Amino acid sequence: MMVRGKTQIRRIENATSRQVTFSKRRNGLLKKAFELSVLCDAEVALIVFSPRGKLYEFSSSSMQSTIERYKERTREDIRRTTIELDAEQQNYEAACLTQKIKLLEASKQKLLGENLESCSTEELHEIEGKIEHSLHTIRSRKYQLLKDQISKLKQKESSLVEENALLHEKCKLLPPIPPLASKEVPPCSTLDQHSGVETELRIGCPGKGMTCK
Template identity: 50%
Template sequence: MVRGKTEIRRIENTARRLVTFTKRRNCLLKKAYELSVLCDAEVALIVFSSRGKLFEFSSSSAERTIERYKLQTGNGNGAKGIEKNVQHRRTEATDTANKIKTLESHYRKLLGEGLEGCSHDELLSLETQIVRSLQNIRGRKQSMSEEQIVQLNDKVRVLLEENVSLHQESHCRAEAQLQLRAGRDVDPTKNVEVETELELGRPGTREAK
């Protein structure tokens, strides 16, 4: 049976359209991979679905391939593309330098330097920024002080508990030493004097000695 030629137009059925997209996308990605391997070609493939989901394949780096493409297609001429890219980089460098210069000037003004050319509104704006910064700094300082106080109180509590524990241990040791000394002072082998009565001479007579 010979398959009929598929008409190339938008598939109206949503389910069929999604199935067709999945099949043909996978086939396209496979062909791109085969082309890069078999022919040693630099290939970058980017596909967005109708729902905005990205699918991509790159034999090396998609970003590098895109940059290479931009250089090669600048006004249809590679040299002009390179020149355009260089000019773009120079413009970016100039803009960055101007931004840095502006930030440095603003920083000096915040330090109270270079205020000669400032208008009244600019000085008022600087004053507002400095006041707001001082409020933030003081708030942060107060917060840190409170945290340090809490930490110090915790340390004091721990030290007091350790001190009480050490005092109790010292008291127990002292009592144990006293009991040990008291036990050593009693000598069970020592003679004990006992009063006795001894009778001498004839019976009926008693001489105490």
């Protein structure tokens, strides 16, 4: 009994053999597509173009509707894949941000002098350097703010001095104020005579006529 050898899947160089093989396998493929649609109640659409560009097709229902269904399904798959990739990317970014927040929180606590038990000498030296650098930056900023405030106060002082000098010059240009006319006050006796008020002082028992002015 002669055993049939395994056919190598590669391009057939001989044009006649290639055409014969195409015709046989095309018919077999169309037959298999028909059998699959009937036996399994499947929607099957098959499109084949020959080497010369001739179209061969089979559709169990409608080729156009099957193609539209394929396009819609492809779009859904693309959307689903995109959503899944976006969700994975967001989860990855969220995990990275969570890890960064934990590291920053741990660094903040160490800068505040907390949870230093697990730190090595090198880590403590590094933390000390960061604190000194921060203090230098804070002091520099504070001195700059104080310098700016002093500069603004000096400008304000200079402006007030100039305004005061201007007012002083204006005062010099004003005419002198005349002195007020003084009024003489009449003596008490004259006032008593004109006012008609009795100013005698009577001392003694009533009715004895002892009088003292």
